[in-house]
Amino acid sequence: MVTSADVRSHASRDSCWVIIDGNVYDVTDFLDHHPGGANTILRHAGKDATAEYEPVHPEGTLDAHLPKDKHLGPVDFTQERESEKAAPTPSIDKKPSGPKQNPLSVLQNLDDFEIEAQKVLPEKSWIYYSSATDTLSSHTNNRVAFSKVSLRPRVLRNVARISLQKTIMGFRSSLPVFIAPAALAKLGHPDGELCLTRGAARYNIPHCPSTYSSISHAELAKCLQSEQEAVGNKRGTLFFQLYAPINKREGALKHIADAKRLNFTALVVTVDSAVIGKREEDERYKARLDHDSGIVFQANSSPDPDPNLDRPVPRGAHSSTLEWDDLIWIREAWGKDRPVVLKGIATVEDVVEAAKRRVDGVYLSNHGGRQLDYVPSSLHTLLEIRLFHPELFDKLDIYVDGGFRRGTDVIKALCLGAKAVGLGRPFMYSLTGYGTGGVCRAIEILSDEIQTSMRLMGVTNVDQLDMSYVNTALLELEMPRLHNLRLQGKL
Ligand code: HEM
Numbered sequence: 001m002v003t004s005a006d007v008r009s010h011a012s013r014d015s016c017w018v019i020i021d022g023n024v025y026d027v028t029d030f031l032d033h034h035p036g037g038a039n040t041i042l043r044h045a046g047k048d049a050t051a052e053y054e055p056v057h058p059e060g061t062l063d064a065h066l067p068k069d070k071h072l073g074p075v076d077f078t079q080e081r082e083s084e085k086a087a088p089t090p091s092i093d094k095k096p097s098g099p100k101q102n103p104l105s106v107l108q109n110l111d112d113f114e115i116e117a118q119k120v121l122p123e124k125s126w127i128y129y130s131s132a133t134d135t136l137s138s139h140t141n142n143r144v145a146f147s148k149v150s151l152r153p154r155v156l157r158n159v160a161r162i163s164l165q166k167t168i169m170g171f172r173s174s175l176p177v178f179i180a181p182a183a184l185a186k187l188g189h190p191d192g193e194l195c196l197t198r199g200a201a202r203y204n205i206p207h208c209p210s211t212y213s214s215i216s217h218a219e220l221a222k223c224l225q226s227e228q229e230a231v232g233n234k235r236g237t238l239f240f241q242l243y244a245p246i247n248k249r250e251g252a253l254k255h256i257a258d259a260k261r262l263n264f265t266a267l268v269v270t271v272d273s274a275v276i277g278k279r280e281e282d283e284r285y286k287a288r289l290d291h292d293s294g295i296v297f298q299a300n301s302s303p304d305p306d307p308n309l310d311r312p313v314p315r316g317a318h319s320s321t322l323e324w325d326d327l328i329w330i331r332e333a334w335g336k337d338r339p340v341v342l343k344g345i346a347t348v349e350d351v352v353e354a355a356k357r358r359v360d361g362v363y364l365s366n367h368g369g370r371q372l373d374y375v376p377s378s379l380h381t382l383l384e385i386r387l388f389h390p391e392l393f394d395k396l397d398i399y400v401d402g403g404f405r406r407g408t409d410v411i412k413a414l415c416l417g418a419k420a421v422g423l424g425r426p427f428m429y430s431l432t433g434y435g436t437g438g439v440c441r442a443i444e445i446l447s448d449e450i451q452t453s454m455r456l457m458g459v460t461n462v463d464q465l466d467m468s469y470v471n472t473a474l475l476e477l478e479m480p481r482l483h484n485l486r487l488q489g490k491l
């Protein structure tokens with residue numbers, strides 16, 4: 001037993017203890033390895049951190065990541081007067097009761113879910129879901145690109161019966177759409193990612209949970225299985241999104257082994273996150289909390305980095321040393337039978353690189369505008385491939401995400417050659433407050449929009465969609481220019 005007075009006396013960066021669920025943990029050495037940042041924990045140093053910890057970590061996190069000798073045992077309050085007990089950190093982030101969410105039947109499009117989510121999400125969670133990097137240029141590009149591609153509908157065709165089925169990373173999906181990896185779904189609903197797995201299974205589309213799922217991957221696999229047993233059918237599938245951890249190979253191999261054991265059917269390796277982007281809204285909010293908790297401000301990066309010093313990489317929550325050659329052992333560990341896809345590619349050159357490696361697909365993405373600023377939308381990169389290296393579409397499968405909100409957005413990407421489209425924030429917003437029902441309604445709306453637009457375009461099968469159905473002249477104006485000749489192999 002550890003007394004709560006003891007816990008209170010370990011409240012600094014040099015010695016940091018926290019209480020979680022009645023047990024005391026020494027997290028001093030872990031501070032600089034915490035993917036959510038050291039200050040996130042330091043704010044609770046010497047206190048009860050359960051209320052902050054619980055909604056963002058799956059069961060078993062402490063057992064899996066904190067060495068046993070740092071589990072100091074249950075906290076003993078008996079030697080204290082009631083008034084001295086280590087109280088939970090005061091809840092700094094409760095949403096004052098505001099307007100109620102509209103019934104799901106009233107919502108008409110995926111943007112409506114964003115409005116409803118903002119009504120109920122506490123400020124910190126809203127910022128986490130909605131924020132993007134630096135000037136928001138990458139984030140804005142994602143939406144703006146859709147307005148630069150118009151549709152070219154054909155008429156007088158029988159469009160009564162249509163098919164939306166697509167094979168996505170080896171899985172025959174009912175829609176050309178999947179749920180993109182997004183961490184911490186429990187911020188939006190206590191069932192967290194379970195809502196996404198259930199919704200995806202019920203509509204027979206894939207769900208790709210994040211490495212940082214707030215529900216454990218094992219629970220998601222169990223959830224999928226029980227959804228499938230309920231209908232006596234193999235509906236839905238789970239893909240595994242992999243961030244290579246700081247200890248790269250060792251950590252990644254452990255994730256891959258878990259993914260295989262739990263029967264995840266594709267491995268999606270995120271490659272755009274050597275460091276975490278500078279999401280200013282997030283950082284401003286956390287800096288305010290730090291200031292209020294008396295944490296002394298420290299700049300993120302040294303103004304004069306010394307390449308010879310072996311220090312943790314600033315903003316380096318995951319491996320910053322992942323390279324193309326690492327794909328060899330990743331493929332070996334994952335095996336040949338199930339697809340490996342690289343997520344976070346933004347240039348045609350990197351698609352060429354990927355095609356030389358043994359990967360099954362690339363997933364064009366600027367991470368919803370959350371990583372590097374001024375990165376093109378995935379629609380833009382698709383067009384680059386189409387113009388400069390169209391043969392790549394035959395060599396590997398190309399998936400996309402970023403700013404997709406409408407059925408017509410999905411159709412445009414399919415016309416340019418994408419196999420399927422991922423959506424991140426819309427599904428996080430859809431589960432917020434509404435749970436599984438919200439996710440189901442979001443999928444229904446998207447499916448309805450895709451079907452309606454296809455019929456109005458004179459198309460009965462998603463595989464018929466090609467460049468003849470779009471006018472890309474405006475977006476073509478933005479293609480890299482001086483670069484063109486090199487891209488075409490003429491320089
Ligand atoms: C021991 C006390 C811990 C506390 C108080 C704590 C608290 C938090 C909080 C509040 C967040 C949300 C993000 C933020 O507000 O910055 C977070 C994120 C996270 N934590 Fe912890 N955590 C603890 C331990 C751990 C452990 C042992 C792990 C295991 C690796 C872990 C992994 C993560 C991950 C992966 C994220 C998500 C990062 C992201 O996507 O931004 N945490 N943590």
Ligand SMILES: Cc1cc2nc3c(=O)[nH]c(=O)nc-3n(C[C@H](O)[C@H](O)[C@H](O)COP(=O)(O)O)c2cc1C
Pocket residue numbers: 128129130142180181182183210211212241270343365366367368369370401402403404422423424425426428
């Ligand atoms: C709240 C949030 C968390 C995310 N977490 C992850 C993650 O853990 N892994 C990852 O590869 N991408 C992550 N992403 C990026 C998404 O997979 C996806 O690329 C992006 O959300 C697509 O843009 P959209 O939100 O406009 O649909 C996250 C995005 C958001 C909004």
